Amino acid sequence: GIQVEQSPPDLILQEGANSTLRCNFSDSVNNLQWFHQNPWGQLINLFYIPSGTKQNGRLSATTVATERYSLLYISSSQTTDSGVYFCAADSLTGGGADGLTFGKGTHLIIQP
Protein backbone atom coordinates (compact mmCIF):
# COMPACT_ATOMS: atom_id res chain seq x y z
CA GLY A 1 0.00 0.00 0.00
CA ILE A 2 0.88 3.66 -0.11
CA GLN A 3 3.46 4.98 2.37
CA VAL A 4 3.09 8.45 3.92
CA GLU A 5 5.98 10.13 5.72
CA GLN A 6 5.86 13.44 7.54
CA SER A 7 8.60 15.77 8.68
CA PRO A 8 9.67 17.11 11.05
CA PRO A 9 8.21 14.89 13.79
CA ASP A 10 8.38 17.71 16.35
CA LEU A 11 8.51 21.47 16.02
CA ILE A 12 8.66 24.14 18.73
CA LEU A 13 8.17 27.76 17.69
CA GLN A 14 7.52 31.13 19.22
CA GLU A 15 4.21 32.87 18.63
CA GLY A 16 4.33 34.84 15.39
CA ALA A 17 6.77 32.52 13.61
CA ASN A 18 6.13 30.83 10.28
CA SER A 19 6.47 27.09 9.64
CA THR A 20 6.47 24.55 6.83
CA LEU A 21 5.40 20.95 7.35
CA ARG A 22 6.19 18.33 4.72
CA CYS A 23 4.42 15.15 3.61
CA ASN A 24 5.98 12.66 1.18
CA PHE A 25 3.95 9.84 -0.33
CA SER A 26 5.03 6.79 -2.28
CA ASP A 27 2.34 6.45 -4.95
CA SER A 28 0.03 8.52 -7.11
CA VAL A 29 -2.83 9.73 -4.95
CA ASN A 30 -6.57 9.92 -5.36
CA ASN A 31 -7.04 11.90 -2.18
CA LEU A 32 -4.67 13.87 0.04
CA GLN A 33 -5.82 15.63 3.18
CA TRP A 34 -4.27 17.67 5.98
CA PHE A 35 -5.76 17.50 9.47
CA HIS A 36 -5.13 19.28 12.74
CA GLN A 37 -5.66 17.25 15.91
CA ASN A 38 -6.24 19.68 18.73
CA PRO A 39 -5.27 19.01 22.37
CA TRP A 40 -8.76 17.59 23.00
CA GLY A 41 -8.23 14.92 20.35
CA GLN A 42 -10.58 16.29 17.71
CA LEU A 43 -9.53 15.84 14.08
CA ILE A 44 -10.18 19.01 12.11
CA ASN A 45 -10.11 19.04 8.33
CA LEU A 46 -7.70 21.66 7.03
CA PHE A 47 -7.32 20.92 3.34
CA TYR A 48 -8.42 18.41 0.73
CA ILE A 49 -5.62 18.84 -1.78
CA PRO A 50 -4.67 15.98 -4.14
CA SER A 51 -2.96 18.59 -6.34
CA GLY A 52 -2.44 22.34 -6.59
CA THR A 53 -2.46 25.10 -4.00
CA LYS A 54 -5.11 26.26 -1.54
CA GLN A 55 -5.22 28.94 1.11
CA ASN A 56 -7.41 29.43 4.14
CA GLY A 57 -6.50 32.43 6.26
CA ARG A 58 -3.03 31.96 7.76
CA LEU A 59 -2.79 28.42 6.44
CA SER A 60 -1.98 27.31 2.94
CA ALA A 61 -1.08 24.02 1.30
CA THR A 62 0.57 22.90 -1.90
CA THR A 63 0.65 19.41 -3.39
CA VAL A 64 3.02 18.57 -6.23
CA ALA A 65 1.53 15.28 -7.33
CA THR A 66 4.18 14.53 -9.97
CA GLU A 67 6.91 14.74 -7.30
CA ARG A 68 4.79 13.05 -4.60
CA TYR A 69 4.92 15.60 -1.85
CA SER A 70 2.70 18.12 -0.10
CA LEU A 71 3.55 21.12 2.07
CA LEU A 72 1.50 22.83 4.75
CA TYR A 73 2.40 26.43 5.56
CA ILE A 74 1.41 28.14 8.78
CA SER A 75 2.10 31.85 8.99
CA SER A 76 2.07 34.12 12.04
CA SER A 77 1.62 31.17 14.41
CA GLN A 78 -0.71 31.44 17.38
CA THR A 79 -0.81 29.31 20.51
CA THR A 80 -4.09 27.82 19.28
CA ASP A 81 -2.18 26.32 16.34
CA SER A 82 -0.53 23.87 18.75
CA GLY A 83 -1.35 20.21 18.29
CA VAL A 84 -0.55 17.42 15.87
CA TYR A 85 -0.80 17.89 12.12
CA PHE A 86 -1.52 14.82 10.05
CA CYS A 87 -1.19 14.21 6.35
CA ALA A 88 -3.25 11.32 4.94
CA ALA A 89 -3.62 9.91 1.45
CA ASP A 90 -5.11 7.09 -0.51
CA SER A 91 -3.61 5.54 -3.59
CA LEU A 92 -5.00 6.18 -7.05
CA THR A 93 -4.58 2.49 -7.82
CA GLY A 94 -6.64 1.58 -4.76
CA GLY A 95 -9.71 3.32 -6.14
CA GLY A 96 -10.24 5.51 -3.09
CA ALA A 97 -12.91 3.55 -1.25
CA ASP A 98 -10.53 1.69 1.02
CA GLY A 99 -9.61 4.45 3.42
CA LEU A 100 -6.77 6.83 4.12
CA THR A 101 -3.20 6.00 5.09
CA PHE A 102 -1.94 8.44 7.70
CA GLY A 103 1.55 9.71 8.38
CA LYS A 104 2.74 9.71 11.97
CA GLY A 105 2.17 13.42 12.29
CA THR A 106 4.09 16.58 13.17
CA HIS A 107 3.72 17.65 16.80
CA LEU A 108 3.70 21.46 16.82
CA ILE A 109 4.09 23.51 19.98
CA ILE A 110 3.65 27.28 19.78
CA GLN A 111 5.05 29.07 22.80
CA PRO A 112 3.73 32.51 23.85
Added chain:
Amino acid sequence: DAGITQSPRHKVTETGTPVTLRCHQTENHRYMYWYRQDPGHGLRLIHYSYGVKDTDKGEVSDGYSVSRSKTEDFLLTLESATSSQTSVYFCAIRETGLGEQYFGPGTRLTVT
Protein backbone atom coordinates in the same frame (compact mmCIF):
# COMPACT_ATOMS: atom_id res chain seq x y z
CA ASP B 1 -19.35 20.26 10.92
CA ALA B 2 -20.20 16.88 9.43
CA GLY B 3 -23.01 15.18 11.34
CA ILE B 4 -21.11 12.29 12.91
CA THR B 5 -21.58 11.05 16.45
CA GLN B 6 -19.87 8.20 18.25
CA SER B 7 -21.05 6.35 21.31
CA PRO B 8 -19.93 5.79 23.92
CA ARG B 9 -17.28 8.51 24.07
CA HIS B 10 -15.39 6.76 26.85
CA LYS B 11 -15.46 3.15 27.99
CA VAL B 12 -13.51 1.00 30.41
CA THR B 13 -13.97 -2.74 30.11
CA GLU B 14 -12.32 -5.93 31.26
CA THR B 15 -10.30 -8.36 29.17
CA GLY B 16 -12.48 -10.99 27.55
CA THR B 17 -15.72 -8.99 27.47
CA PRO B 18 -17.50 -8.06 24.23
CA VAL B 19 -17.66 -4.39 23.30
CA THR B 20 -19.64 -2.59 20.58
CA LEU B 21 -18.92 0.94 19.45
CA ARG B 22 -21.44 2.86 17.40
CA CYS B 23 -20.96 5.45 14.68
CA HIS B 24 -24.02 7.41 13.55
CA GLN B 25 -24.16 9.87 10.64
CA THR B 26 -26.85 12.24 9.46
CA GLU B 27 -25.22 13.01 6.07
CA ASN B 28 -26.52 9.95 4.18
CA HIS B 29 -22.96 9.26 2.96
CA ARG B 30 -22.30 5.90 1.34
CA TYR B 31 -18.82 5.23 2.75
CA MET B 32 -18.02 4.75 6.43
CA TYR B 33 -14.73 3.83 8.12
CA TRP B 34 -13.33 2.76 11.49
CA TYR B 35 -9.79 3.73 12.46
CA ARG B 36 -7.78 3.32 15.62
CA GLN B 37 -5.16 5.76 16.90
CA ASP B 38 -2.21 4.64 18.98
CA PRO B 39 0.91 6.56 20.03
CA GLY B 40 3.64 6.32 17.39
CA HIS B 41 1.30 4.90 14.72
CA GLY B 42 -0.99 7.72 13.68
CA LEU B 43 -4.40 6.43 12.58
CA ARG B 44 -4.80 3.00 11.04
CA LEU B 45 -7.80 1.60 9.16
CA ILE B 46 -9.69 -1.28 10.83
CA HIS B 47 -12.70 -1.86 8.58
CA TYR B 48 -14.74 0.11 6.09
CA SER B 49 -18.15 -0.01 4.46
CA TYR B 50 -19.14 0.98 0.94
CA GLY B 51 -22.87 0.48 1.42
CA VAL B 52 -25.50 -1.23 3.54
CA LYS B 53 -24.31 -4.75 4.31
CA ASP B 54 -21.12 -4.15 2.24
CA THR B 55 -17.96 -4.15 4.33
CA ASP B 56 -14.30 -4.99 3.94
CA LYS B 57 -11.16 -5.33 6.04
CA GLY B 58 -8.51 -2.72 6.58
CA GLU B 59 -4.91 -2.83 7.73
CA VAL B 60 -5.57 -3.90 11.36
CA SER B 61 -8.81 -5.90 11.26
CA ASP B 62 -7.82 -8.91 13.42
CA GLY B 63 -10.02 -9.14 16.52
CA TYR B 64 -12.69 -6.79 15.12
CA SER B 65 -15.94 -7.23 13.24
CA VAL B 66 -18.34 -4.68 11.79
CA SER B 67 -21.93 -4.44 10.68
CA ARG B 68 -23.96 -1.94 8.73
CA SER B 69 -27.68 -2.63 8.54
CA LYS B 70 -28.66 1.00 7.87
CA THR B 71 -26.97 3.77 5.92
CA GLU B 72 -26.61 5.92 9.03
CA ASP B 73 -25.10 3.39 11.45
CA PHE B 74 -21.77 1.54 11.39
CA LEU B 75 -21.00 -0.72 14.36
CA LEU B 76 -17.57 -1.94 15.45
CA THR B 77 -17.49 -5.02 17.69
CA LEU B 78 -14.65 -6.44 19.72
CA GLU B 79 -15.81 -10.00 20.33
CA SER B 80 -13.44 -10.55 23.24
CA ALA B 81 -11.54 -7.42 24.20
CA THR B 82 -7.79 -7.59 24.85
CA SER B 83 -5.43 -5.04 26.40
CA SER B 84 -3.84 -4.49 22.95
CA GLN B 85 -7.18 -3.04 21.82
CA THR B 86 -6.88 -0.16 24.28
CA SER B 87 -6.94 2.79 21.89
CA VAL B 88 -8.87 5.77 20.60
CA TYR B 89 -11.34 4.76 17.88
CA PHE B 90 -12.43 7.16 15.18
CA CYS B 91 -15.25 6.81 12.71
CA ALA B 92 -15.15 8.62 9.37
CA ILE B 93 -17.53 9.16 6.47
CA ARG B 94 -17.16 10.01 2.81
CA GLU B 95 -19.87 10.80 0.30
CA THR B 96 -18.27 8.97 -2.64
CA GLY B 97 -15.20 6.79 -3.17
CA LEU B 98 -13.35 9.97 -4.09
CA GLY B 99 -13.26 13.15 -2.09
CA GLU B 100 -12.88 14.32 1.45
CA GLN B 101 -13.26 12.23 4.61
CA TYR B 102 -14.76 13.67 7.78
CA PHE B 103 -14.11 12.29 11.24
CA GLY B 104 -16.21 11.81 14.34
CA PRO B 105 -15.14 12.90 17.84
CA GLY B 106 -13.61 9.55 18.78
CA THR B 107 -14.17 6.92 21.47
CA ARG B 108 -11.52 6.27 24.10
CA LEU B 109 -11.54 2.57 25.02
CA THR B 110 -9.53 1.14 27.88
CA VAL B 111 -9.30 -2.63 28.33
CA THR B 112 -8.05 -3.62 31.79
